[in-house]
Amino acid sequence: MATTMIVVGLGIAGSALLARAAVRMAGPAARQMDETLKTLGKFDFENYKYYRGGFETKMTKREAALILGIGQSSNRNRVRECHRRIMLLNHPDKGGSPYLAAKINQAKDMLDHGLKK
Known part of the structure; x- marks a missing residue:
């Protein structure tokens, strides 16, 4: 019975540590995601380097x-x-x-x- 209580206690403590680490990681990840979304909103599709289409009169x-x-x-x-x-x-x-x-x-x-x- 005592060993079961110890195992349960260690499981709860381990879960709490994992949850704490996840919460700490979520802050920087959320900030990074916000910065990425802001940058994507400013992306200039007009000057992106790809072939814009349309054919030339004489093919090169x-x-x-x-x-x-x-x-x-x-x-x-x-x-x-x-x-x-x-x-x-x-x-x-x-x-x-x-x-x-x-x-x-x-x-x-x-x-x-x-x-x-």
């Missing part, structure tokens, strides 16, 4: 690489792999836009042209 290697989501100096296998993946998602027979499919094919041709096998 940079635009072709952005369309396929690869680097301008990617090898032929990488170009074909990315082209296939994107075309499966945007093919006109599967409900995609014929214009986008044409641009994707044009991007592949632009990057694939001149690469060695």
Whole structure:
């Protein structure tokens, strides 16, 4: 009986220490979360560095690489792999836009042209 009381007492004491540590940790974590939310509210989405869309009148290697989501100096296998993946998602027979499919094919041709096998 005495050992049971000791075990119960140690369990209560341990729980109290854990609860105290959790309360102490919650203060800085709550402040950090508030600061993060304030910073996120000030985020400037207008000047964020991503491709804003729209196609140029004459496609460049940079635009072709952005369309396929690869680097301008990617090898032929990488170009074909990315082209296939994107075309499966945007093919006109599967409900995609014929214009986008044409641009994707044009991007592949632009990057694939001149690469060695």
